[in-house]
Amino acid sequence: MSRPIPVPTPETAHFWEGTRAGELRLQRCDDCDHVYFPPRPFCPGCSSRAVAVFAASGRGALASYVISERPHPAFEGPYAIALVELEEGPRMMSNIVECPQTPEALVLDMPLQVTFETLSDEISLPLFRPADGEKS
Amino acid sequence: MSLPQVAVVGAAETTELGKVPGMSQLQLHADAALNAFADAGITARDIDGVATAGESPTAVAHYLGITPSWVDGTAVGGCSFMIHVRHALAALQTGQCKTVLITHGESGRSGIGRGGFRGNASSLQGQFETPYGPMGPPTMFTLPVLRFMKEYGLSHEQLAMVAVVQRQWAAMNPRATFRDPITVEDVLNSRMIAYPFHLLECCLVTDGGGALILTTADRADDFPQPPAYILGTGESVETPMISQMENLCSSRAFSVAGPRAMADAGISHADVDHLMIYDAFAHLPIYGLADLGFCERGDAGAFIAEGNTAPGGHLPTNTNGGGLSYMHSGMYGMYALQESVRQIRGNAPAQVGSCEVSVCLGVGGMFGASGCVVFGRQPR
Numbered sequence: 001m002s003r004p005i006p007v008p009t010p011e012t013a014h015f016w017e018g019t020r021a022g023e024l025r026l027q028r029c030d031d032c033d034h035v036y037f038p039p040r041p042f043c044p045g046c047s048s049r050a051v052a053v054f055a056a057s058g059r060g061a062l063a064s065y066v067i068s069e070r071p072h073p074a075f076e077g078p079y080a081i082a083l084v085e086l087e088e089g090p091r092m093m094s095n096i097v098e099c100p101q102t103p104e105a106l107v108l109d110m111p112l113q114v115t116f117e118t119l120s121d122e123i124s125l126p127l128f129r130p131a132d133g134e135k136s
Numbered sequence: 137m138s139l140p141q142v143a144v145v146g147a148a149e150t151t152e153l154g155k156v157p158g159m160s161q162l163q164l165h166a167d168a169a170l171n172a173f174a175d176a177g178i179t180a181r182d183i184d185g186v187a188t189a190g191e192s193p194t195a196v197a198h199y200l201g202i203t204p205s206w207v208d209g210t211a212v213g214g215c216s217f218m219i220h221v222r223h224a225l226a227a228l229q230t231g232q233c234k235t236v237l238i239t240h241g242e243s244g245r246s247g248i249g250r251g252g253f254r255g256n257a258s259s260l261q262g263q264f265e266t267p268y269g270p271m272g273p274p275t276m277f278t279l280p281v282l283r284f285m286k287e288y289g290l291s292h293e294q295l296a297m298v299a300v301v302q303r304q305w306a307a308m309n310p311r312a313t314f315r316d317p318i319t320v321e322d323v324l325n326s327r328m329i330a331y332p333f334h335l336l337e338c339c340l341v342t343d344g345g346g347a348l349i350l351t352t353a354d355r356a357d358d359f360p361q362p363p364a365y366i367l368g369t370g371e372s373v374e375t376p377m378i379s380q381m382e383n384l385c386s387s388r389a390f391s392v393a394g395p396r397a398m399a400d401a402g403i404s405h406a407d408v409d410h411l412m413i414y415d416a417f418a419h420l421p422i423y424g425l426a427d428l429g430f431c432e433r434g435d436a437g438a439f440i441a442e443g444n445t446a447p448g449g450h451l452p453t454n455t456n457g458g459g460l461s462y463m464h465s466g467m468y469g470m471y472a473l474q475e476s477v478r479q480i481r482g483n484a485p486a487q488v489g490s491c492e493v494s495v496c497l498g499v500g501g502m503f504g505a506s507g508c509v510v511f512g513r514q515p516r
Contacts, residue, residue, distance in 0.1 A: 003267045003268075003269065004257060006257055006262060006263035006264070006266075006267055007257040007258035008258070009258050009263075012260075037264075063283055063384060064279055064280055064281070064282045066279055066281075066333065067328075067330060068269065068270075068271060068274075068275040068329075069328050069329055069331075070271040070274065070329070071271075072269050072271055075269050081269055081270055081275055081330075082268075083279055083283075083379055083384070091379060091380065092264065093268050093270075093378075093379035095268050095269065103331060103332075108282060108283065109286075119267070125267050
């Protein structure tokens, strides 16, 4: 069974169009420069509606995680649920791929790079792998 | 204008806690309410205000035969009941009603007459958290802790000590679900649920309920039990998404609600005889102690491990055994409130001596919300 598939709303459509195109899109406020996530058509920092979508670098660092031992139909064996601090500032939940799911391999603050998994015609899910040059 | 004082004059839990398959969730609310009526020497006819979470105040009022002139259905998770106390305080002080009933009931273990959690794939959680495989609170509420451990040097042994200390309290409580002593080794050797959390660092899943009755202080002496005065309250919410906490090492809702309640009460940390911090998982008391300002963030793990919150310590905390050992139905906040009232009344199973001031800090969702109540044996 596959992962639960997100259903976009009008406010998040640009994000999922981005992942389909291989981009991690964030939003920045035109008035106060605040960069934020998850998507919404206004700035949670200053309430301005003048915000713009941009493609993020896709680079981040491992902020925290747990390794779940609970059975999940879309995962085999223990798997890490991770929090990734993006280079641009926002934090997002994700999974770490191309890396053993162990405390030894998952080192806090390790550099990560976004990658995308196609779940359906509409949805590609952003995941993260150790950045190039990092041991996994 | 000086507002009238308010007190808890009736308090009770359900007759049974733990596994109660013979009662629906709604009946757990009613069983607790009937016990609280008996405790206060009143009936439903005396109640004109109803607050609850998990069920609607409409369902609870109708089931019990109450015609309220004030209701509150604030439902932000397990600290909703602390927030109900805060709202009831304002309502009673301004004469919107005279006697408030707050109920909780949850068939957390048996699932009798309980609505399910419905996933919504278009909610922000559904889009940006659920696809990554979280399986309930044990894999989400726990997510910030590795960051706390790295930033503040909290050790696995210190985290385990939270469970060890609370079991010491539970051993003194005949109603506690788990009472056998445990060691750090027992905790660290228990089944891994979601690294770094072991089974014994996660709360129980049980059935039960509780209810409180509040009224103004001028009427408090008409009731058989010693009043537990409300000295101060606080509330806040932060985020429904654990991934979006402002700071992975602090609960913003704790740090708004807790200090506000203590400031309202006009108390300092040294005035606190007894503390409850909602412990769905072992890290909650560590976050709570730091966010309430009882110790530096980096010292919170050691503060517990060194026995300050344990029996005989200077800040007895979670004296019923907590969600880790006493009971946890899902929205545990009501049981923390019940223990604070028992300590103020002086009839807790693990009574901490003469308890003048008790602080009760609740969490809702997964660091999503908080409510805090400061109780006193004397009015302000």
